[in-house]
Amino acid sequence: MARDQLQVLNALDVAKTQWYHFTAIVIAGMGFFTDAYDLFCISLVTKLLGRIYFHVPGSEKPGTLPPSFSSAINGVALVGTLVGQLFFGWLGDKLGRKKVYGLTLMLMCLSSLGGGLSFGKDPKSVMLTLCFFRFWLGFGIGGDYPLSATIMSEYANKKTRGAFIAAVFAMQGFGILGGGIFAIFVSAAFDARFPAPSYAEDPIRSTIPEADYVWRIILMVGAIPAAMTYYWRMKMPETARYTALVAKNAAQAANDMGKVLQQDIQEEQHKVDRMRAGTTWGLFSKEFAKRHGLHLLGTTSTWFLLDIAFYSQNLFQKDIFSAVGWIPPAKSMNAIHEVFKISRAQTLIALCSTVPGYWFTVFLIDRIGRFTIQILGFAMMTIFMFALALPYNHWTHPDNRIGFVVMYALTFFFANFGPNATTFVVPAEIFPARLRSTCHGISAASGKAGAIIGAFGFLYLAQSPDPTKTDEGYPPGIGVKKSLIVLGVVNLLGLLFTFLVPEAKGRSLEDMSQENEDDGQEETSV
Template sequence: MSAEVERPTAVPAASNRLVAGLEECETDDRAPYVLNKSELRLLAIAGIGFFLDAYDLFIINQVALMLQFRYYGGQHLPSGLEGFIKAGANIGSVIGQFLFGYLADAFGRKAVYGKELMTIIFATIMCIAVPAYLGSEGVLIWVGVFRIVLGIGVGGDYPMSASITGDRASLRKRGTMLIYVFANQGWGSFVGSLMTMTVLACFKKSIDTNGQVYKVDAVWRIVVGLSLIPAFGTLYQRLTLPESTRFSKTRNAEADEAQVDVKEKELDIKKEEPATASNSSASGVPAQSEVELKKKAHIHEFLSYLSEWRHAKLLIGTALSWFLVDIAFYGINLNTSVVLQQIGFDGAGNNAWHKMFRIATGNLIITALGFVPGYYVTVLTVERLGRKFIQIQGFIMSSVFLAILAAKFHTLSTPAFIVCFALMQFFFNFGANATTYMYPAELFPTRYRAFAHGISAASGKAGAILASLAFNALSKKIGTPAVMWIFVGCNLFGAFVTFVCLPEVKGRDPDAIELEERRVARENARSVPNENIDAHITSGCKIGVERNSSPKRVSKLDLKSTPSQTSKSNKKRKAAPLAAIFQPKRSSPSPPPMQREPSLDDTPTPKRAKTSKDRLADVAPLAERMRPKTLDNLVGQEHLVGKGSLLRGLMESGSTGSMIFWGPPGSGKTTLARLLASHTSAAFTELSATSSGASEVRSVFESAKSQLKLTGRRTILFVDEIQRFNKAQQDLFLPYIENGWIELVGATTENPSFKLNGALLSRCRVFVLEKLTDEQIETILLQALRRLEPPAPSSAKPPSSPPPPPSSRSGSPILSQPVQPSSQYPQVTSRILASIASLAAGDARTALSLLELVISAPASIREEKLLESLKRSVSSRYDRSGEDRYDMISALHKSLRGSDGSAAMYWLARMLTAGEDPLYIARRLIVVASEDVGLADNSALPLAIATYTACQTIGVPECRINLAHCVAFLAEAPKSTRSYEAYNKAEEAAKEDSAVSVPMVIRNAPTKLMKDLGYGDGYAYNPAYAHPVHNEYLPLERQGHVFLKTEGDKSEKAWDERLLMRWEMRANGGRDWEGRSRVERNEMNMSRDRVAEDSKG
């Protein structure tokens, strides 16, 4: 078998849809607005929330009108109470946006998502359950209070849905997905008006004809209560939505860093400030729970993040622009009655039903003309035009139409007013109303995304509250046109804020940017000023570096913190200056440190505290800790990594390309992949196909693509057990490998030609790893023992000539001399090591795991007991879904065919002890009975079928006796392949004769017409004759062909092994057949065949 198999690169197959498991994936040739199944599901879960948000927020205008007719005879509600019920939801939204935004980042999306919808459901039920006996003011206060509670849930949905969508969407479609979710706001407003019209139509007779105006109380309760249907329909999906991979990874990394920082701080304070109170922790503060630590760490990091102007400017930009757009947007949409009056849909007149119905119709028209179209134009263009352009033009264009309305408010014709108002609404939604929702979800990294979005959204709702409370009062004082001029000014100022404070975020990966910021902060030898960090990142970390910065006191904790944290030194702790740690030593001789004044050169490098990575390494299995760090330390695979080999040359050149490592377990596939990463400057990412899905793979791809754009570093993706991915999931790799965005290194224990997609295989080199020999396993074990030995004391005299290390590549035995038991591991002997090497069967991981078991055993344990335990601890290598299964069943079949009963019994036992299903073996025995024994012994097939029935009836372990019986019989039975070979020949002829007709003589003739046509004419019915008769049964084209040979035909390979053995024993003076070698047996068989040919002649 060759060491490397190189395959030519093929053109990728055109594929627009790839189904990976339950998720549907897309390639880059699909338009961003085309959604797949998983994206549609996410849209349904997150979008329904916004549908309900708009439904509940904007329906209040029509509910307020109904409350006028129910409690105030159609007169206006008291201005204070009207403002309270209209602003109540927005007041609650501010609370909900802050609260849920913080909780989503601190405790996770999964822990919080769905609770905001439960709040909405509770508040809606309480609103429609308001008791009528409270009176007019009591009902308004009740509704207003629970609309505040409703607003808490509605507000919580803003950061939750934005972060849920932003965490799961790919960079290429993130903006589109966010707008799709937000666009449900337009549908919520539209359906709210439509439901109002529908319910009013149902009550037309009662309210309009019969004059029962009090029944409007039922109308508003039904209209509000209808929102519970989609709410309950979505609640379960939200509560069971799993945590996103992106957030989980970010949170784990954050927790590790926070824990390391706290532990290092405790260690430093322990050294400098001994604890004085018994109830205090080592850090001098009371012990805190893990949850409190996480909360404080999150708040501290968020505030530190915002302490830098470049981050604070982004939050100011998102919050202020949202505040300004909501002043105008909600100022108009929460007071549409003024606008409806201008366009003739104010419901003038005293008829309550007609007035309510006309206002609902007017709201429907406004929504249909401006709301919904604006959202979907944004969906179609956001990934082309970008967020910043859409937001600025939206501010400006809505200002233009607002200015027209303000200037001509009383003089515009109704059609012109409708057109201007619709265009203003269109540019609100094809503009700032949509993009202000997107910006926080795309600007801020995952760990701060929800809280930053909540702060921005709360600022917007503050503008909405201001507008809803001030609109009526200002309209009465200065007039509606003057209020609209104020809205014009807000919009223009919003365009200016967007231009100054907000960058374009199309294709921006905030997590990659934050990661780069943290990496820069940890570069101890160089520093980047905060004001230059953006230019530094954009330039691929090449500009903005101060190589000769002034000495700066940086503690160990500071070196591990974020860029914002590095500026805040801990004054209680003392540490060596950063410049002193890395300053080169002077070449001139100097007196001992104790005889001169200390200087910077004498500052010792502080001992590094263990990080979370170190602690994880300490508890890793021995096989993981003993992985070779260099190619020279790798044992085995000389054909791949030896001097002058292809793979070694590729690794040393740093130009590897995509490749597949195929080899048995424990042969070094993962080790080779990690060594490959250490020889390149590329980022290295590991995934396991057993625990990762399409979403994780897509996340790695997007990260790799962003990192390549940002820093120019390519990514090597190592996928262990890559054969576990199905064909469609493997297709997901194709465009990224083809474009060079990643280099794939796959590891598999299965034959790649069977398990991997041909298109993927054609883009990768295949390197075959060989099974390790026992000698190589023993070398690995000895190396591990040497590394586990404690270091010799510094006072010990080094040996004059240290013994050379054992050969790691030659494979020569290294245990010819007994291993001397060490004082640390006396239980490890030569016999134990040899037993481990034998039991490992070429698997270095298994060998090291067994060695770990031995060294952890008590030193007093007897060697025999230890050997027995080792044998019991090794599991079978047999894989019922892999090649081993088919190899062994093939060995059993061939042993039976060759009448080797001993070999057949051995392979049967191997399969049963490995846990194979007895019915699988029994099915194969049925095949052997017909294929190999066949006509030589017709009792073989009934016995095989009876064996299958017995296995079904009695099961394991007793059915092994039935299988052994059948195997013994089939092995000793004479063999004949006459029927099998006859069918094969007939099948070949049948494929060639697909158009050949059945001879007339043997055709069926059930009718008179068919008999008249000659069907069956001349057929001799055999039972009617006392002597044999002959009909021509083959078609004319095949007459004379022999498919089934006669029993006496010597050319067939039917023979009885036992008869042959007796014949050979007589021919060779009684020498036993069993005593002959394989070559001698084959020669005897050939001699037998020659005798058969001679007798035939």
């Protein structure tokens, strides 16, 4: 039987777009700006770390990070993120969204500073210290996923809820863009102040001592947006849906949202008190499996498959650009100029495809729906991956490299105007309030498991040896070709699992999660 909707929740559902909506987007979104900056800026400086700490005197090529360290530096933050998503997702449902919201920012801020201050008596010690801080950085970032998504979904109205949640996530694109732009600025400034010859001209002087400051500055700046947002996060009231439906305090919910919406709202404690045990089933119950088991399978599987492809592309795009010759050979540049070239390539991709893709989702998600966008995104990513992989030798020819970059950029566009945004939005809409943060954390952690597989797997495949070279002197890139084929198959699987995910466009959170159904069943949580 349907239960009457609480007035405070109905007021949120039908509220016109107001200033507090945009304030919430900025407060939550700055966390995601920081998340993306911190996670992806490491890919800009990994080659510089190899030049500084692992140069072999007399070698014909600049120093590179050993595969073990390269994997660890990229992967440890993802492991931390996965753990943080599970832990903070659960904690957000137990203690409330607001109580743990500031803690994630503090972790990100302190860990960003710690990573930039990594020191040691030898290169191995420096890398291990960096890995330690990047784990805790990822742990804080992980908490931001379920908390930001849940808070934004519970603040938004049902008409534009998808756009608001997607706008928070779209700040990730600006974080990637901001990281690239700042790295360009820092590397250009150091290159102008401390000019150095290329590696081919002078292997020793091509990596100046001041280069050690470059990567540290780039990593530490990630603490600034996190610190700037902390005060405003602490000023946000707890969401009404947590206060009323989980904490069972209708008076506090009405008071908090009355101030936010600037209107009088009835407390209706009697409605909260009448809520029966039939809606207290837990995550590990038969009732949850019956109502939301397939939904959770859909959100976890699609996010898992998406992140295998998305993080492979993002973390190692510099290797792909090098393979097709878009970034010059390392020995033709000095250490800092190489950072400039890599940063410029990432910035162009972010500016032309990543950021527009996110905002296409923001503008269209409440018009055409989550399901349509996710199907379209996975389908186009599949097509472009196979179009790049099957005629790979064609794309690596010098005359066709620009075409390769354009098509590669389009995969980023349809990832963000597609499943990279929708997999974040949907888990915040379809589960009950008392399990919403937990289920979003589980879904996000599944995605990070895919990211870890993608990061480590792509590193292995992309570094597999190329036994031959063509007459023109460019490698056939067997490792990269295999990787692109695998990613195409992964995207196709993501498309198929999308059919397990329900459409939430225009529906209230209580309708989607079936919290307004009172079937009188006894509690079955275990």
